[in-house]
Amino acid sequence: MKEIIISLLTVFGVLIAATTIAAGLIWLERRLLGLWQDRYGPNRVGPFGLLQVLADMIKIFTKEDWIPPFADKPVFIIAPAVSMFTVLMTFAVIPFTRAVHVVDMNIGLLFFLGMSSLGVYSVTLAGWASDSKYSLLGGLRAAAQMLSYEVYMGLSLMGVVMLSGSFNLREIVEAQKGLWFCIPQFLGFAVFLIAGVAETHRLPFDLPEAESELVAGFHSEYSGMKFGMFFVGEYLGITLISAMIATLFFGGWLGPVLPPIIWFLIKMFVFICFFILLRAALPRPRYDQLMSYGWKVLFPLSLLNLVVTGGILLAR
Amino acid sequence: MISLLRTLWTVLRHTFRKRATILYPEEKPSIPPRWRGRIILSRDPDGAERCVACYLCAVACPVDCISLQATEDEHGRRYPEFFRINFSRCIFCGFCEEACPTYAIQLTPDFEMCEYNRQNLVYEKEDLLISGPGKYHDYDFYRVAGLAIGGKDKGQAENEETPVDVRGLMP
Numbered sequence A: 001m002k003e004i005i006i007s008l009l010t011v012f013g014v015l016i017a018a019t020t021i022a023a024g025l026i027w028l029e030r031r032l033l034g035l036w037q038d039r040y041g042p043n044r045v046g047p048f049g050l051l052q053v054l055a056d057m058i059k060i061f062t063k064e065d066w067i068p069p070f071a072d073k074p075v076f077i078i079a080p081a082v083s084m085f086t087v088l089m090t091f092a093v094i095p096f097t098r099a100v101h102v103v104d105m106n107i108g109l110l111f112f113l114g115m116s117s118l119g120v121y122s123v124t125l126a127g128w129a130s131d132s133k134y135s136l137l138g139g140l141r142a143a144a145q146m147l148s149y150e151v152y153m154g155l156s157l158m159g160v161v162m163l164s165g166s167f168n169l170r171e172i173v174e175a176q177k178g179l180w181f182c183i184p185q186f187l188g189f190a191v192f193l194i195a196g197v198a199e200t201h202r203l204p205f206d207l208p209e210a211e212s213e214l215v216a217g218f219h220s221e222y223s224g225m226k227f228g229m230f231f232v233g234e235y236l237g238i239t240l241i242s243a244m245i246a247t248l249f250f251g252g253w254l255g256p257v258l259p260p261i262i263w264f265l266i267k268m269f270v271f272i273c274f275f276i277l278l279r280a281a282l283p284r285p286r287y288d289q290l291m292s293y294g295w296k297v298l299f300p301l302s303l304l305n306l307v308v309t310g311g312i313l314l315a316r
Numbered sequence B: 001m002i003s004l005l006r007t008l009w010t011v012l013r014h015t016f017r018k019r020a021t022i023l024y025p026e027e028k029p030s031i032p033p034r035w036r037g038r039i040i041l042s043r044d045p046d047g048a049e050r051c052v053a054c055y056l057c058a059v060a061c062p063v064d065c066i067s068l069q070a071t072e073d074e075h076g077r078r079y080p081e082f083f084r085i086n087f088s089r090c091i092f093c094g095f096c097e098e099a100c101p102t103y104a105i106q107l108t109p110d111f112e113m114c115e116y117n118r119q120n121l122v123y124e125k126e127d128l129l130i131s132g133p134g135k136y137h138d139y140d141f142y143r144v145a146g147l148a149i150g151g152k153d154k155g156q157a158e159n160e161e162t163p164v165d166v167r168g169l170m171p
Helices: A003-036 A050-063 A073-093 A108-129 A133-164 A169-174 A186-199 A224-249 A260-281 A289-316 B002-016 B056-060 B096-100
Strands: B040-043 B066-072 B078-086 B103-109
Touching: A003 A050, A003 A073, A003 A224, A003 B002, A050 A169, A050 A224, A073 A108, A073 A224, A108 A133, A108 A169, A108 A224, A108 A289, A133 A169, A169 B078, A186 A224, A186 A289, A224 A260, A260 B002, A260 B056, A289 B056, B056 B066, B056 B096, B096 B103
Parallel strands: none
Antiparallel strands: B040 B103, B066 B078
């Protein structure tokens, strides 16, 4: 009985923490973008503008929830839910500390890759169900981009798996006690970072949305809370990828003095801020540049990383 | 790749830059004295109205937001009976100020004139008229004008000689 209560508490704790962080990121992103563009960002609502999130939520919940008459209704409704669902499911396998995790799954890493692949459906289905040119183009781009970046994302992580000898995320973190994997697996880290940006379709790889060419890409036709779900899903994605980078390459909760959960959060937030910095600094590449960069640079690099890591492990 | 990293670094350094934003209601921006803001009617140094109701401002106004009616006092001096500016139409172009021959109508650096009721944006003469001379402290139209007017004859203005009898032989 006691175990059930504890696991229920963890489930809801993780759920609430993840969504709260994702909502808070809306504020954090706007403030940081403001800081890097020499302005303030939202600073009026509440202390430091923190209540801006609340105001945005009230706004988005009270907006008209409009489904265009030409849309494919069931698919149109399911698509945004899928985007949040897949990301939230992945939070189940992330070990926040040695004790705090929802499930200690022995194929945790594969589960993460599987769920992020499923995430493609939300974008593609949204683009398809909207039945509009821009949405469809955005959906198509998203499908091609995410499927191809999925490949190097998986390959770049195999070095970590080889070094730790496990797909279990908790064991991967514990294998980094001596040395964080970001040093022996630097190439894998770099590829994963870039693939992660593409996976969450954040700038500079936000071609599925590309507001300067495709209106808003796959969510052009969405409004109200359905749009909000895509929005929160995107921020959840950033949180997830940052948490995965911290877990896989920067020793998760490991660190001196401070309690483990604090270490985990610090590492996660550094990468979240890096994601926002990317948005503040870099322009969007052309679509063919994006694809050729993926297949001609990242793919060979991740293969090279795999071969070299494997060779060194065999020689030892 | 290097250039991308350099871009990231440059943007990151902006963390410690001074912000360009002026937090407006708490912190007022410094506005130049020739700013084209709220329109006023000024008085000459003696405290009399400068406006001679010549209608030039109303003619110059591209949005027709100025309306006035000329009348005369006991000396025969013209002044506006009413002078009305509809600030909901005004585009603050400053043409009225340029057209004014007596420096009566002037634009000021005040721009905080929002209203909840549109009707309140129509300013009457008592709202427009200020007690001072505005931007031109010593200027008085009747003291430099050459024409004869009630209370001032020809030749009584500043820098003006009394009229010469052109038919006289005396120097």
